[in-house]
Amino acid sequence: MIDIFINNLPILIVTVPLMMSLFVVLVTNSHLSFLLTLATTFITFLIAILLYQEVQSYSSISYALGNWLPPLGIEYVIDHVSIIPIIIISGIGFLATLFAYKIMPSELSDSSISKTYGLWLLAISGLIGLVTTGDAFNLFVFLEISSLASVALVAMGAKQDRQALIAAYNYLIIGAVGATFYVIGVGLLYAITGTLNLADITSKLALMEDNRALIAGFGFMVVGIMIKAAVFPLHIWLPRAYAYAPSAVSILLAATATKASLYILARILFSVFLPSENIVSFTLTYIILPLSVFAMFAGTIMAIYEKDIKRLLAHSSIAQIGYITLAFSIGTKSSVAAGFIHMSNHALIKGGLFMAITSISYYIQKRVTIENLSGLGKAMPITFCCFIICSLSLAGLPLTAGFVSKLYLIKSAISSEGLWLSFMILFSSALSLIYLWKMIEALWLSPLNKQDIKIKEKPVIYTSLLLITFLNIYFGLDASLIVNSSFNASNLLLGINK
Amino acid sequence: MISIENYILLTIISPLLVSILTPFLSNNVFLRDLIGPLGGIFSSWGAIEIARSVLNGTQPSIEIFQIAEGLTINFNITPLGAIFGIVASFLWVFAAIYSVGYMRGNKEKNQTRFFSFYAVAIHAALCIAYSGNLLTLFIFYEILTFSTYPLITHKQDEVAKKAGRIYMTILVGSSILLLLPAIIWVWVTTGTLEMSQNGILSGKLDPKYAPYLLMMFVFGIGKAAVIPLHSWLPAAMVAPTPVSALLHAVAVVKAGVFTMLIVLTNVFGIQYLADTGSSRWLIGLACITLISTSIIAIFKDDLKARLAYSTISQLSYITLGGALASSYAAQGAALHIVTHAAGKITLFFVAGAIYVGAHISKISELNGQGKSMPFIFLAFFIASLSIIGVPPMGGSWSKLFLMMGAVESDYLFVIIVLCISTILNVYYLMEIPARAFFSKKNKNIDIKIPNLMIIPTMITCLFTIILFFYIEPFKNLTLLMVGK
Numbered sequence: 001m002i003d004i005f006i007n008n009l010p011i012l013i014v015t016v017p018l019m020m021s022l023f024v025v026l027v028t029n030s031h032l033s034f035l036l037t038l039a040t041t042f043i044t045f046l047i048a049i050l051l052y053q054e055v056q057s058y059s060s061i062s063y064a065l066g067n068w069l070p071p072l073g074i075e076y077v078i079d080h081v082s083i084i085p086i087i088i089i090s091g092i093g094f095l096a097t098l099f100a101y102k103i104m105p106s107e108l109s110d111s112s113i114s115k116t117y118g119l120w121l122l123a124i125s126g127l128i129g130l131v132t133t134g135d136a137f138n139l140f141v142f143l144e145i146s147s148l149a150s151v152a153l154v155a156m157g158a159k160q161d162r163q164a165l166i167a168a169y170n171y172l173i174i175g176a177v178g179a180t181f182y183v184i185g186v187g188l189l190y191a192i193t194g195t196l197n198l199a200d201i202t203s204k205l206a207l208m209e210d211n212r213a214l215i216a217g218f219g220f221m222v223v224g225i226m227i228k229a230a231v232f233p234l235h236i237w238l239p240r241a242y243a244y245a246p247s248a249v250s251i252l253l254a255a256t257a258t259k260a261s262l263y264i265l266a267r268i269l270f271s272v273f274l275p276s277e278n279i280v281s282f283t284l285t286y287i288i289l290p291l292s293v294f295a296m297f298a299g300t301i302m303a304i305y306e307k308d309i310k311r312l313l314a315h316s317s318i319a320q321i322g323y324i325t326l327a328f329s330i331g332t333k334s335s336v337a338a339g340f341i342h343m344s345n346h347a348l349i350k351g352g353l354f355m356a357i358t359s360i361s362y363y364i365q366k367r368v369t370i371e372n373l374s375g376l377g378k379a380m381p382i383t384f385c386c387f388i389i390c391s392l393s394l395a396g397l398p399l400t401a402g403f404v405s406k407l408y409l410i411k412s413a414i415s416s417e418g419l420w421l422s423f424m425i426l427f428s429s430a431l432s433l434i435y436l437w438k439m440i441e442a443l444w445l446s447p448l449n450k451q452d453i454k455i456k457e458k459p460v461i462y463t464s465l466l467l468i469t470f471l472n473i474y475f476g477l478d479a480s481l482i483v484n485s486s487f488n489a490s491n492l493l494l495g496i497n498k
Numbered sequence: 499m500i501s502i503e504n505y506i507l508l509t510i511i512s513p514l515l516v517s518i519l520t521p522f523l524s525n526n527v528f529l530r531d532l533i534g535p536l537g538g539i540f541s542s543w544g545a546i547e548i549a550r551s552v553l554n555g556t557q558p559s560i561e562i563f564q565i566a567e568g569l570t571i572n573f574n575i576t577p578l579g580a581i582f583g584i585v586a587s588f589l590w591v592f593a594a595i596y597s598v599g600y601m602r603g604n605k606e607k608n609q610t611r612f613f614s615f616y617a618v619a620i621h622a623a624l625c626i627a628y629s630g631n632l633l634t635l636f637i638f639y640e641i642l643t644f645s646t647y648p649l650i651t652h653k654q655d656e657v658a659k660k661a662g663r664i665y666m667t668i669l670v671g672s673s674i675l676l677l678l679p680a681i682i683w684v685w686v687t688t689g690t691l692e693m694s695q696n697g698i699l700s701g702k703l704d705p706k707y708a709p710y711l712l713m714m715f716v717f718g719i720g721k722a723a724v725i726p727l728h729s730w731l732p733a734a735m736v737a738p739t740p741v742s743a744l745l746h747a748v749a750v751v752k753a754g755v756f757t758m759l760i761v762l763t764n765v766f767g768i769q770y771l772a773d774t775g776s777s778r779w780l781i782g783l784a785c786i787t788l789i790s791t792s793i794i795a796i797f798k799d800d801l802k803a804r805l806a807y808s809t810i811s812q813l814s815y816i817t818l819g820g821a822l823a824s825s826y827a828a829q830g831a832a833l834h835i836v837t838h839a840a841g842k843i844t845l846f847f848v849a850g851a852i853y854v855g856a857h858i859s860k861i862s863e864l865n866g867q868g869k870s871m872p873f874i875f876l877a878f879f880i881a882s883l884s885i886i887g888v889p890p891m892g893g894s895w896s897k898l899f900l901m902m903g904a905v906e907s908d909y910l911f912v913i914i915v916l917c918i919s920t921i922l923n924v925y926y927l928m929e930i931p932a933r934a935f936f937s938k939k940n941k942n943i944d945i946k947i948p949n950l951m952i953i954p955t956m957i958t959c960l961f962t963i964i965l966f967f968y969i970e971p972f973k974n975l976t977l978l979m980v981g982k
Contacts, residue, residue: 396674397644398637404565410679415686422679430674437666445651445659476565483566 009054010063010076013047013086014129016040021121024114033114034101040121041094044128048083048090055083059492062134070134071197077134080488081271084340085131085263088347092255093124099355099464100248106362107160107246116156120252123149127260136186136196139264140179143228146260147175150253154245161367167240174227174237182224188217198272206275218279221268229261231288231325232295235318239302242314247358250310254317255351259343262324266336269328270493281331289329293421295322296428303435309357309368312435313350316394319428320346326425327409333490335412340486342405345393345475349402352390352468359383359465363455373439375448379455382462384443386469391436393472396429401475404483502551502558506573509544509587510624512537517617524610531598534613538591541624545587548628549580553974559630568691571637574630576695576764577979578832581972582627582756585839586749590620592954593748596847597740599950603854606738612652616741618645623749626756631691632681632765635757639677639721642753643669646745650737657736664733669720672727677718680711684765693760695981697767708766708776715761716780721754722817725787728810735802739850742802747809747842752835755816759831762820768980771823772907780821785915788814792922799860801849804926805842811919812838812885818912819900825980827903832976833969834896837884840961841893844881845927847955848874855947861930866939868931873952875934877959882927884962886920892965895973 005012020040027033054061060079064070078086097120104113126146133139151172157164190196192213193204208214223234230238238258242250273280299319306312324346327339361368363380377384393400406429413422475482500508516537523530551558552575559574575583597616601609622642629635643666651662685691688702703711720727734746762771771777788811795807812834819831851874852858856867868875884891897916904912965972 398640410682411686414682426675426679430671433670441659445654479566
């Protein structure tokens with residue numbers, strides 16, 4: 001019995017949330033639907049941990065869906081690389097669910113809560129499926145599942161602010177374009193290789209000269225995924241979507257959605273198209289690297305001039321995605337590892353920041369802008385402390401998780417590209433202190449509004465905030481877990497020779 | 499018998515413990531204010547034991563934990579670190595007593611928060627002193643910056659907000675933009691973050707890049723207040739005076755020059771600097787800072803602002819001592835950390851006492867006030883003599899060594915610069931006791947200075963004299979530092 005369970009873990013991690021999402025929609029009681037969602041995300045997280053342990057001992061698990069062996073059947077692959085986004089998505093999914101308990105009812109009508117949780121689980125399942133599957137077309141399916149679920153989740157924000165509908169519509173259209181691009185790319189590759197299995201595509205490409213269909217297929221796939229990953233300048237759907245989605249949804253999306261796509265991007269660049277080295281290195285140096293540098297600055301500068309905090313954080317996400325793609329674009333083992341390190345750490349940081357802002361808006365019952373933050377540090381010390389720690393972590397200051405990622409990122413930049421790139425990184429991270437400091441100053445030094453004096457912080461709200469803040473500090477002090485798994489991942493992706 | 503590792507822990511954990519306990523004792527004011535000096539005593543006990551063991555030729559070290567492979571937080575006590583450790587912990591005892599007097603006398607709000615962050619800052623300064631590698635150094639350097647922010651913005655008004663911005667922009671900006679990449683550059687070229695007594699760069703870094711790396715360090719260490727990174731220090735004077743006294747005359751700025759010195763001696767190595775001449779430009783820059791800020795100080799009427807500019811100028815003595823790349827100059831720089839600390843903390847104590855007792859902060863209003871607070875102005879006079887470098891005050895030793903260093907390394911114009919600066923010191927410092935004792939009084943003020951402020955001032959003033967006669971242990975430590 002246990003054997004069956006263990007053997008089927010790679011599919012269970014996708015199907016458990018998928019099946020439960022259908023079930024949760026049917027439950028009318030909002031409390032019950034919350035409990036079911038929480039239990040499901042917890043189980044998903046447990047499965048992810050079990051998978052992590054298996055990966056440590058077997059290094060790569062291949063699972064043939066329905067016993068149809070690859071390359072004909074659909075293959076699920078869990079290895080050192082894909083386990084990182086799996087852990088991020090399931091872990092943050094659980095924490096965000098825990099946090100959503102009081103937040104959801106405050107923003108949504110009672111009847112729509114269970115539907116939202118249904119979509120929530122569907123999105124999680126889609127994202128996990130996205131990173132586990134080893135099949136190009138199956139990947140497209142999960143891409144659509146996760147996007148459609150996220151679009152619907154964003155649209156749920158319409159009760160608070162009608163702008164959510166526009167945001168969702170934008171997200172839908174641009175997301176659909178991205179997915180279409182991706183599937184066109186897959187079609188082209190299928191035409192020349194005759195297979196849909198990603199590993200098999202690689203081996204077929206190795207026997208082939210560079211040709212137009214291959215280049216076009218590569219281009220379509222990469223651009224499609226870059227849209228989904230909100231790589232600058234394909235990011236325009238993101239700020240609105242994060243800003244007007246229901247707060248709990250923003251947390252989930254900000255911490256997980258783009259990470260899955262970034263993982264796919266790394267997989268396509270470094271493992272699927274490994275044989276066509278010329279195209280990949282050209283793309284990395286002349287397209288992704290400059291775009292990432294632009295992203296770092298554009299995102300940060302937009303954030304500096306933004307008054308609405310959720311949008312501000314969304315802009316800062318664009319800059320942070322820039323760091324990750326920059327790390328990938330340098331293309332050495334240590335830089336790709338740095339990218340994965342920052343991927344995990346950024347999920348913790350942004351998750352924490354969005355949670356802190358959401359708790360503040362829950363307490364003051366308003367949209368959070370710079371003016372509304374005035375003096376709240378005194379009224380809500382715990383939230384304030386967590387916010388500061390996560391901010392410092394975002395800026396990459398010592399003893400926080402963000403410092404570790406910045407350290408490795410700069411080290412890899414200096415050792416391969418020289419000083420100029422690391423100055424760029426540091427300059428933009430110093431700029432990011434400006435918008436963070438604007439918020440901290442408002443919280444700490446501005447006078448407190450009278451109606452906010454009576455605010456009392458509630459344990460239901462701050463428990464998961466404290467947890468995620470603790471993780472930010474913990475992984476700043478003992479980063480060996482993240483660092484080692486990221487280096488394992490980059491070793492596997494780039495092979496021994498690089 | 500307590501092992502030396504435990505003494506290290508005792509020294510650095512006492513202030514941390516004080517800061518953690520303070521909020522819990524906020525209802526019992528007496529106990530809350532007592533643990534500060536108590537922590538200082540324990541801390542300096544540890545620091546003295548450590549220094550004694552260093553004098554016996556050991557190099558105590560302790561590893562705290564590992565962040566990831568190759569990234570460890572560890573403490574490894576160098577002779578220079580032992581000196582700075584004694585200075586920071588020992589003066590904290592008196593600054594803690596003094597700040598109790600100041601905060602009570604001035605009826606400041608949020609005293610608990612103040613005392614708590616004050617202790618964190620001391621903790622960070624001590625950890626910088628004892629840090630064994632560049633990572634540890636950088637981490638606590640940043641903690642020191644952030645822990646002093648609530649102290650500078652203590653009043654939480656517009657002025658404080660502005661000062662806080664300048665403070666953070668310069669210190670955090672410079673450290674992130676230049677210090678961090680400089681450290682990582684060292685890491686990439688040498689493959690290690692551990693420092694060693696003769697430097698780690700020789701043979702690893704092409705000498706033609708050395709001046710640029712040094713430049714990144716010098717302008718990255720904003721706390722050393724070399725021009726043009728000095729403007730945070732006058733801005734930081736909005737903080738309550740105990741902060742200016744201990745942190746912005748001793749702990750924070752000395753942490754800056756300490757970092758500078760340790761980088762010059764233990765990362766580059768004096769020999770490497772002398773061979774490659776990569777620190778030549780720094781001599782010029784330090785001299786410019788030294789003279790120009792002394793001149794600015796003359797025109798400052800605000801007592802604390804004048805002392806702040808004087809501090810910047812004195813810090814450059816230490817930078818200069820490192821940049822001369824000779825062993826005498828390095829010794830002089832290390833001794834100046836000690837003697838200047840004792841003198842400057844006394845001057846700031848006096849400024850705070852005058853502010854609390856007579857509500858005067860401008861020098862022009864001090865006319866004739868000497869008779870109503872004779873001890874305070876006497877202390878100011880003695881400490882000024884020490885800063886100027888007149889025997890029999892402690893300050894004369896460090897100037898002597900610096901001048902010997904200038905001769906040794908053949909930069910004779912440095913001696914002239916030091917002489918000019920001494921004259922300027924006399925000009926801007928002596929004006930204050932002169933006005934107080936010899937000018938006509940222009941208004942009568944009720945003067946009430948708490949004893950808790952007078953006693954520490956007298957004691958630190960005494961140190962400036964004692965240091966003249968009892969410089970031997972410090973001198974021996976500096977000898978160990980330069981490897982003689």
